[in-house]
Amino acid sequence: MNKTSKQYFPALTGLRAVAAALVLAHHFNPLNPERVGWRMHSLVAEMHVGVTVFFVLSGFLIGYRYLGQERVPLRTYFANRFARIYPMYFLLTAATFLIIHQADPASNLGDFKTYLLNITFLRGLFEEFLYTGIKQGWSLTVEEMFYVSAPLAFWLIRRNARWLGALPLGLVLLGVGLVLACRGQAWHGFFGSFDFLFQFTYLGRAVEFFVGVALAWWLRRPGPHAAPRFLTYAGLAGCALCLTGLSLLHGPAIGAFGVMQPAGMLLNNVLLPLLGIGPLLWGLVRETTWLSRLLSSPPLLLLGKSSYVFYLLHMGVLQHLIHNALQKMC
Template sequence: MPTAQPESRQYFPALTGLRAVAAGLVFVHHFNPFSAEKFGWTVHTLAAELHIGVTIFFVLSGFLIGYRYLGQERLQLRTYFANRFARIYPLYFLLTTATFVLCYYLGRDTADNLLEQYVLNITFLRGLFQQYLYTGIAQGWSLTTEEMFYVSAPLAFWLVRRSAHWLWALPLVLLAVGGALVLAGRPQPWHGFFDSFDFLLQFVYLGRAAEFFTGVALAWWLRQRGGQLPFQGLTYVGLAGMLACVAALSRLHGPEEYAFGVMTWPGMFINNMVLPLVGIGPLLWGLVQEDTWLRRLLGSGPLVLLGKSSYAFYLIHMGVFQQLLYEVVGNQIVCVLLLYVGSILLYRLLEEPLNRWLRRVLGRPAAPASVARNTADVTISG
């Protein structure tokens, strides 16, 4: 099987297509179409554990951000943070604001502290508080985790460039800091701030840093050592590892419908550590370096388009927008198709134009489309 060396490449279409798949997995997790009554408990629980789409996003973020910036001895912080802000914040701010306005006027959220919730949402702080975790765009909790990685990445990259040992040491240090915050907050719990070790390991960057650093480590290996494939067929080894992890999580699923395997301690270990190392990491490595049918499929035009619009899809696939759409059309399949159409329109008409405009405003001229395609990074947020 031929391989493709990545040294001169900045953009990997297959990884953009993988982002579309990851968003689809999260959708199936949230709206499991495989009822236990019709398809059996085994199929139902396998689909229920497809929350691994979020883990795919986290590893992808670590890899693409690391691949783009690890090689820069002097990282231009203004450009780096301007790029992150322009890519992530505009669409999130607009859709979050629209969510709160709609919920208020439709009477779907009558909480007394809506303004407090709104501020915590638009500042990405809500993901640190159990009480506010699912407010606003519920699935947006993961953006708090992403943002904490983005903010800390320049320091992390500076350390890694000086010693590769930080690739494994930093996740342990961050986990220890998170554990200390959990213990410190127990006597006086405040809105569920670092509520528990379960909360830390399921929702907070400090407990999930290993997923990002698996991607960073792969980027470091490809950039610094050439990343020669250890053997052929790494793509399929990664796929097999992912399937094995999903199967293991499904076996840990409790007897109730929403007792997900990832909510158990063994499940958290599988999701946060084993899945990135034996599944997603090898899959990314294979997609970057091996010429396979899967890479060609994921890099095809339709999947790349869905991948580019996956941030918008992720934000609207569950919540008030999806609910209103379903009330109008009354059919789940039609609703899903319209959500995909809507996400593509949001990407083309709002997300990408605002991204390019903000980069100009913040001091860096927007690159031509042909150049932008070759420097794009792939994260949960586009």
Template sequence: MQTSPTAARPDGARRDYFPALTGLRAVAAGLVLLHHFNPFAPERFGWRLHSLAAETHIGVTVFFVLSGFLIGYRYLGQPVALRRYFANRFARIYPLYFLLTTLTFALLRWQGKPVFLGEYLLNITFLRGLFEQYVYTGIGQGWSLTVEEMFYLSAPLAFLLIRRNARWLWVLPLALVAVGIGLVLLCRLHPWHGLFGSFDFLFQFTYPGRAVEFFVGVGLAWWLRRGAGPWAPGWLTYVGAMGVLLCLGALSLLHGPQIGAFGVLRPAGMFLNNVLLPLLGIGPLLWGLVQENTWLSRWLSSRPLVLLGKSSYAFYLIHMGAVQELVHRWLGSSFLTVLALYGLSMALYWLIEEPLNHWLRRALGRPAPAAPALVR
């Protein structure tokens, strides 16, 4: 068994950056692209292949487990400096999202489509992801950022509890699911724009319903931080990859014989996607990629995959919606549109996302100056 050089170093220090996980982000974004633009028409390729590609929305689940792991691995082992923590989260997520959301609403207005100030405000504050009526407004796929932001907001308190008692690792996600169920039961009595409007909505679009995914990642980070350290049996990468494929196949078997009848819409599919896939697939895969030196980890750590991974956030935001439609209208080819979107996402990363990220981290994370002493 060989351990990855990114997992541990001879002096015992650990790194918080794993190139293979950055490459995995590129794969996850590609899976979401395949889900949204399934090229396998059932009348030509058959329902089995179409259904398999249709369930590649699991890329979002990969993102959620990854977020839990990376935030947990960085912050679980030490008290969280809240100012710097929230400054870093804001700088990483918000600037590009705000700019692209504003551009999206401007393009919608330019195209003559109805645009409402309330929808725009719900989008730029991430609140739209709490309402069924507004979940797909603006950058439609951006609903997942509401889920991410709720995890980021609650993570410091969760990490404090976990450091005191590890049982919170499983108590917290179960408690969040219970709170989500309570919110649905309460909100159904007084429906308001679909706020926690149904159990389907809870387990597909909200943080309480999808908390298990994040806490699988957090649990793995806690385990590795505790000193599971450089140990790995040598086959976790492949077991995890096989688990992901098996869960994907199971979801495709639950897919109905109509376009859009996704397996994840069924209760069994939700359990597969939200619980079994993180536990039996993505979790072991991340552990293996961090600890083992395999051909898969080397491929994901390659320069092209790492570059695509670094720009995957920008790609995720533009791969579907007003920007994508405008590019497709100019080029007239789906293949050329995808290539152009990958190129545009890299440009956005280099020219906007990364410079703003660094600048805001410095500006917002800087300690407040001490109050001047009174002159006597």
């Protein structure tokens, strides 16, 4: 059986664990700049690139599963997406708002409007509500918008491969148009700035998903699939170069992330997927290397399968409760 005829790639499950670990390091940077210097601190600070890994990986896995079908079975497709993402998110979001309301009944984080925007994933479209509820959950709005639009995208791509480039470009242009139309309006930060567009929305980050989709389309083509050698290592090198570039753009202050600059957005949203993550995924599904064996090992597979729940729990109200409970136990 050709490797790319498989539906499941264990190394990519292990890669999820690595991506989650990168996000954890970004949120809880253990390197104090006064001790190790700004260069090392900023390198870890830019490990938010784990989110970019998740986005490219989502595009590849969904694309690989459904691009080989003449039409996407919509009922099954949306049922699978719902079952995978929503139940756990709903339960943890409800618990978060209940805890916030009990701690401070007057807090606007506990009002029904904010709660409704969170459980419908709409909060990720409004800068004012971006970090409400489960703070890191903003990325699920991006994911869900890709999931909703993917069946139409796949239908277009199967008919003409030029849509692989036209769709992400069109989505970015749509986002730019929304910012030009909406910035300055009192709509709770709905597409209120270009920074918000390119850091936190599907329209601004569509390239990441479509790099994964394009790789899936390439591997799903009929006929031989010739590939360059050492793709895994080329991808690792590309990831390292882009991460280094982001760290060099990091300002001399905590929180002055390189990705907040236009050059950093280009690095994170376009060059990292194209030069780093895309080749890395290609290598992991085509080559047998020490890295693919490591990522396919039972501990990494277990962590990878748990990465979604870990991602939801690793920061925020629930994380503090778990941390306090463990401290009392010790």
